[in-house]
Amino acid sequence: MTTSTASTSPGTGQSPEELFAEVCRQARSAARLASVEALLGWDEQTYLPPHGGGYRAEQAAALAELVHHARTDPAHGERIVRLADGPLGRSGPPEVAGTIRLLRRDFDKHARLPARLVGELAKTSVEAQQAWRAARAESSWGTFAPWLERMFALKREQAACQLPDRDPYDALMDDYEPDASWRAIATRFDGLRTALVGLVRDCTGAAAKPDATVLERRFPLEAQRRFVHEVAARIGFDFDRGRLDTTTHPFCTTVGPDDCRITTRWDERFLPTALYGVLHEAGHGLYEQGLPRDWFGLPPGEAASLGVHESQSRLWENLVGRSIAFWSWCFPLARQAFPEALADADAEHVQRALMAVKPSFIRVEADEVTYNLHVMLRFDLERAVVQGTLPVADLREAWNDRFERDFGLRPPSDAEGVLQDVHWAAGLIGYFPTYTVGNIFAAQLMHAAEGAMPGLDRDIAAGRFAGLLDWLRREVHAHGRLLGSERLVERATGGPVSEEWLVASLRRRYGAAHGL
């Protein structure tokens, strides 16, 4: 924008501070509409009557259009550019300058997406998900492949519009892990894969394997509800500012600064289903509840990335929730809740049962060790399609070959193979790697937290989680989106991001459980 444009724009009499306030007001107003969209999505998964889906799709589309409209208002964009070129953008306080920089980044990405493409992506996503559901039910790759072809084409177009100077896969990942580079991630993943393949071999070949049967007894659902609610509250999830409901697929969504909603599913015959669903989602929820409340709807009040988000859920789910320290505290609570099922068990018994490792076909049912192999497979395959080296038509064979190489098994059906996840149908391409990036961040953060708090294990064993949560609030949550994920983790841990902490953590914990 030139000065002459600025001088003819409305509001040029404003001081930079007034202009900043106005831009923030409009960004918060778009975020407010997006939060209503979040409520529509939550309600759809929890309480929508069986026949309510058709109109709900219309309501959601209307809100999405309003949000897109508010985010790409040209006058808003012009004000952001004026602000970025002015004193606050160039040398304002870090939070202000950072907010302006990120609002400009967001505006440019949104505005570069033609309205036609936004509409086609939304429509194709709904239709492809319907096609995926039907294809998965019949395990029929052939009927789904054309939809995937179309979705990948649209996503390549999106990448070319939004970030034309970047590698197309990096451009797509940018929606989930801003500024991420596939080369850097691939390097870390390669090191991790080598270590994991070895660890899986060692675990499955171990003489003394963990026995999970204690977790497969009868755990009455009413008692499970009270138990997991208590556990979530004790680790710090604030039920005055959030709630817990039931869905088929657990998730966490934020409907307002004091309204973070998590969900789980229940299995009377397998305690970990609900408990680890809740620990995972409550980990996401603690992050959301810990973001700077006064900046809600603006970058300093937003999560740094999906990788950082996943680091918080995995840290509570796996690094805290599967530890012997955690079960020292949790077991008496569990025995009180399930006196029959756990009559002859103890903390060590339950904790060891949670460490079973077994290659399996379905990602969302995988153990902590093999899980990352599932992710890396998807990362390599979707990247090859986006970069044009793998035709969608060959995706099924490529999946099955790669699965056999990594897991020693060939999927018996497409439903247990290439058709198992909704992500690609929904247009979430470049999303998968954030799961393993989150595991890498989590292990590195936990290592740093243990270094900073030598008594951490004792605290956890005593049910004192506030020290760890405070450390995460200070080192991770308080920074919102201002630092970027890699820089955030490096600052918190004092070293470069590396997969070595995850490898060491898995080796140590799973080695011990398997007597290696």
Added chain:
Amino acid sequence: MTTSTASTSPGTGQSPEELFAEVCRQARSAARLASVEALLGWDEQTYLPPHGGGYRAEQAAALAELVHHARTDPAHGERIVRLADGPLGRSGPPEVAGTIRLLRRDFDKHARLPARLVGELAKTSVEAQQAWRAARAESSWGTFAPWLERMFALKREQAACQLPDRDPYDALMDDYEPDASWRAIATRFDGLRTALVGLVRDCTGAAAKPDATVLERRFPLEAQRRFVHEVAARIGFDFDRGRLDTTTHPFCTTVGPDDCRITTRWDERFLPTALYGVLHEAGHGLYEQGLPRDWFGLPPGEAASLGVHESQSRLWENLVGRSIAFWSWCFPLARQAFPEALADADAEHVQRALMAVKPSFIRVEADEVTYNLHVMLRFDLERAVVQGTLPVADLREAWNDRFERDFGLRPPSDAEGVLQDVHWAAGLIGYFPTYTVGNIFAAQLMHAAEGAMPGLDRDIAAGRFAGLLDWLRREVHAHGRLLGSERLVERATGGPVSEEWLVASLRRRYGAAHGL
């Protein structure tokens, strides 16, 4: 609008049918946003976390502004005028011409309200409700009176803007009971009051009064939940297109054409609380579910008035739900649900217990007979304030004097008197009469239904409700808002609207229960 305006407007090349389709599209789009507002309100009452209220108010205000904006878009108004002046408006098919007429009526009312007044009403409503809650808790009329002063002033201003040619109280009632005239209502209410005062005297003086203690035994909540769900489903509420939840104050709200949500409250020691809450709200729900689905968001798909809405809830709650025929069917179900509480009871016993009449201070706890006296008191007082013959400052004394005259009791506190209802604080002035108008419509409709279906009592006693529901669907629900409430009831019943059916119904049913 002149032809020259029309000829320079965009879209004048459209055929009348295209123009109609475009106007309907925009009206449905505003209704879609209003349905999202309804979800925000439902969620606020059911599942919102304790601290989520502040942001929820911001979300609701944002949606309300978008809805108002969509409804008052001048281009939309211009298209409606062109349509009304064209062939479809003048002599189109009845549904089309009626839709155009009502859209024009709605547009004019909305557009005549200055944005400033919309904002002030919304803001004052929130603040006055907060002041009301505090004042009611302390039973302090003095702190609330100034808020009421302000609210009545704003509502008078609203009346003058929207319908300047009508009596101001009629203008306010028009939001709830379109085209209603206070003179006609007052005439009916006067006849009703005389009869009711006599009936209350007879009932309270009767030698053999109904004994309600069987309803005050222990009714376990889990069993109540299953029982009322079953009853609602059996009378025809479609749980594939709706749901039932728990709130402090029961209500019914529609979130989409296949998404009608009712709520109730529970009392383990008083079965009628939940059961009649559900029968009442399910009555509203049956109306909403019976409106023409294809016209959702347009006048033929909307309720005729609040009075007609209330006629449907009262019909199911009182005229069906308190009848001996209903209990002949319902009692075995109830005894199965509550084997201990109802061990020594039978259908006649429970039904008679439901017919107790006793003057009391609180409207929402009143029996079916005295209820209407509560409503008429509010109707006369609020009308006197709007019409300028009663200063707000004198409202408390006027309330207490009138209450003593009608009920033979003087409220011991303002919380049990003038401060008991939220309506005035919320700006719902002209709303109260629709409760008794609904009772009048209900009795007249039920009389006609009984005439049309001589075996109705036997059907109800056998749990066959489809005949009555089909009659209501055909005579009431199918017409949406096209006929207007009086015309609708007259057409369905073959006679002018009159309070005589309500008087006869109450005399017959309560006379029998009191051995008169």
